[in-house]
Amino acid sequence: xxxxxxxxxxxxxxxxxxxxxxxxxxxxxxxxxxxxxxxxxxxxxxxxxxxxxxxxxxxxxxxxxxxxxxxxxxxxxxxxxxxxxxxxxxxxxxxxxxxxxxxxxxxxxxxxxxxxxxxxxxxxxxxxxxxxxxxxxxxxxxxxxxxxxxxxxxxxxxxxxxxxxxxxxxxxxxxxxxxxxxxxxxxxxxxxxxxxxxxxxxxxxxxxxxxxx
Numbered sequence: 001x002x003x004x005x006x007x008x009x010x011x012x013x014x015x016x017x018x019x020x021x022x023x024x025x026x027x028x029x030x031x032x033x034x035x036x037x038x039x040x041x042x043x044x045x046x047x048x049x050x051x052x053x054x055x056x057x058x059x060x061x062x063x064x065x066x067x068x069x070x071x072x073x074x075x076x077x078x079x080x081x082x083x084x085x086x087x088x089x090x091x092x093x094x095x096x097x098x099x100x101x102x103x104x105x106x107x108x109x110x111x112x113x114x115x116x117x118x119x120x121x122x123x124x125x126x127x128x129x130x131x132x133x134x135x136x137x138x139x140x141x142x143x144x145x146x147x148x149x150x151x152x153x154x155x156x157x158x159x160x161x162x163x164x165x166x167x168x169x170x171x172x173x174x175x176x177x178x179x180x181x182x183x184x185x186x187x188x189x190x191x192x193x194x195x196x197x198x199x200x201x202x203x204x205x206x207x208x209x210x211x212x213x
Contacts, residue, residue: 028163029115029184032156036069037108037176039144043137044069044106050080050097052090054125058160060088061115062099069107075100090128100139113184120161127159127166144177146170155179 036044050060064084065071078097079089088097103110114130121127131154134144148154148170156179159166164183172178 026118027115028118028160028166029113030158030164030167031113031182031184032111033180033182034110034155035108035176035178036067036106036110038174039106039134039177040108041105042143043072043102043104044143045135045137045139046101046103046110047133047135047139048086048088048099048101049129049131049133050078050088050090051129051131052095052097053121053128055122056119057089057091058117058119058128059090060117060130060160062086062088063113065101065110065112067103067107067110069103069110070105071101072104073102088130102137104137114158116158116160118161118163127161129157129159131155131157143174145173147173156181 046065048062062085074083076086076097076099079091079094080097080099081087086099088099090097116130119128131152133142133152133154135141136143142153144155145153146155148157154170155172156167156169158168167181167183169179169181
């Protein structure tokens, strides 16, 4: 009986700490709506890139793409799984992770949401980054050019770990092409003080049970 009570005490203590750690975890969800009117009738390749900047690891969930265009093919590079929604991960050696979705022909609109873990880069590391580009049928030549300061012509760049503040939407040179990005309010979570008190209470109960048994 003493062994079972001791094990129960350990479980109570570890459970309290696990609840605390899990609840304090957070994520960022962004709804994106794009007016693709300048691309109507074109073959357009939308490239979604997830770049590993360093530790800690992060992940991105990209929802199914909603458009009045006709999706014709998809391809992936690196750690990307699913068929819509898609899961991106930079765990392990997966530095460059890319999803290519081709619309042929493209319609007047495209919308989706992306949800990311929100782990801030540690000292010396660049933030993990999620971005989108629009290419022609070759997948190389940009159909949409932007004022992206790097010259890469990203439509948007999201630096993970900064919440919605990490979202940078660039202006397209092509008239009529526009992007709207909106943060989705997360489900309210308990504040850190009640969580800390709950975890502490579980630990104290565990210690009390261990002493009695």
